[in-house]
Amino acid sequence: MTTPAKTSDAADAAEAAGPKHAGADGRPEPSGPARALRAITGELRRMPYLLLLPGIAWLIFFFLVPLYFQAKMSVSSGTLDKGFDLTWTWSTFSAAFEDYDEHFLRSLYYAGAATILCLVLAYPLAYTIAFRAGRWRSLLLVLVVAPFFTSFLVRTLAWKTILSDNGTVVGFLNTLHITDVTATLGLTEGDRVLATPLAVVTGLTYNFLPFMILPLYASLERIDPRLHEAARDLYASPASTFRRVTLPLSMPGVVAGTLLTFIPASGDYINAQLLGTTRETMIGNVIQSEYLRVRDYPTAAAMSFVLMAVILVIVTVYIRRAGTEDLV
Amino acid sequence: MSKQGRDAGRVELTGLSKRFGGFTAVRPTDLTIPEGSFFALLGASGCGKTTTLRMIAGLEAPSTGRVLIGGQDVTGLPPHKRPVNTVFQSYALFPHLSVADNVAFGLRRKGRKDVAQPVKEMLELVELGHLGGRKPAQLSGGQQQRVAVARALINHPQVLLLDEPLGALDLKLRRQMQLELKRIQTEVGITFVHVTHDQEEAMTMADTIAVMNGGVIEQLGSPTELYESPKTAFVANFLGQSNMLPAAVLGRQGDDLALDVHGVRMTLPASRAVPGSSGSSRIVMGIRPEKITLGKAEPDDAHRNMLRGIVSEASFIGVSTEYRVRIAEGSELVVFSQNRDDERPRVGDEVVLHWNPRHGFGLDAGQDLDAGTGEDAL
């Protein structure tokens, strides 16, 4: 140990002895200019809360209040004509679960499959846009959101044509005997693609792809390219650089993207309705028909709650597992 | 530390150049960096130092030329297959990995399983043994810098490339890290190629310095060699300070050149003039400020070069005083004088400047005499 190193050594030891000595965020205290800047920002500290007000109001009126009425409805009984009374009928929940467990599972399965497909398709795309696109970057990003310029319904209907029995796509898949393989797996039926699980999952994947690409792009774009160079310099092959550096650093994007895809996809009913049959009915379709066709509001409300609870549990477990809070 | 014989850490560049579009960042360069040396690449901002280093590391493909490490041609090899490691200008530590995992990164990629012990030893070497569990964001700049060094050194590269590793540190820490890096280099004995734009840093740390300017290496040598015998005005000004005196060559007397400087006869050993310049009729004679003796009377030794002038400025620095002496209209010399005498010259005094002819150096007259001074040297 050389003498000039002593001072820093002592400082390090002091820091190590008590983590509380380091600032609240574990960083050393900022220097003069940083402190001055903080004084200015201190003035602005209350500002964010004021700016939050509209959002909070929105949340109260359009989320919490409806949620309250929905909760009340789920334990009420009655009919639309005679009105609903709060009777604390909990059996609606168990009945909903018993009658429609198959639909719940199917929804989760379709949404999960679509999420995985989205991830597989979106990752290379987001990676290319973030690191390889150069001056095409903005154009490619515009193209990613371009489908939003037409309605969700129209786009989904278009898939009906794309996947129609005598269309080119299905003809091509038939020629390559891909439909034979998917039929064996139970994803399609005979030579058809439309009105099969595959069609519904394809529709979901297509419709939610941008919600996967954008957060992935955002987190990939933040990665300092010099980290890739550092990894390459430290004997990591391109594949290993991806696995050890790029992928872990893009995990926040992966988590955000999968949630933004999985959550709305599991409640979706348009894709199942337009591209599937009664055999592909998802929980969203059941809720929709309970509300609008059967007009059994308590059951519809109870099922919405169950769906919410199931998703909440899945998401919580998933975030815990992904451990994103560990990331910078 | 070298594994493949004595010259495993020798770096040879032959005709190496780099163009970015129409812009030439590095002109064709030939350079040999001997095994085990502490080599500094010194130059002003934007002169191509980083680009040269990146070509050695394999992070940039050269436009022409070859890179040889330990005699083996690595020009076509990707960075992860080259026996070199880099300490990046910005450190580039992996933010998602702990300090220990950052340091272990290279060993793990090479398939080493038992990394705990070497990581511990390496962290001790850079005096960070107790911080292995922290994330890089929880370290100070100096600590991050040491992690970056440890992360590279643990792989025992044949050559360690350092790209202005101390640039982000304050002066005091920088001095301390310079000594520490030097200590580590002596301890592990591998070749260090150190890029810097700080001439003092290069002189204190390196045993060989290459001074780069505008994509070319202007001069290569030991710190003393570069300082005592600069070959261009850029080198003379970039390393320390120099007085430049345009002179006419009167002729040759034995081993010396006879010069006319502002109408005064002077001599300069022909061997101290840049080859080629001694043949022409005009030359620039350079003399370092501390080599000049400032007095009231003419020196006893008639062989010394001598000029008369008037003190126009005197700034007391402590160990010495910096004088500016006007020797002719619009021509001033800077002189550093030790504060040994009780009676020091004052502004307005008439003084005699004299120096040993062997301390002068001759440069080509056809160049910008201000190249590498203050402003553009950064």
Ligand SMILES: Nc1ncnc2c1ncn2[C@@H]1O[C@H](COP(=O)(O)OP(=O)(O)OP(=O)(O)O)[C@@H](O)[C@H]1O
């Ligand atoms: N990727 C690039 N594309 C175009 N020009 C580049 C690129 N990289 C570097 N240059 C140019 O090449 C020249 C040399 O750059 P380099 O990074 O090697 O400078 P440097 O000597 O390391 O400077 P500094 O001391 O500021 O780090 C600069 O003029 C720079 O603008």
Ligand SMILES: [Mg+2]
């Ligand atoms: Mg640089």
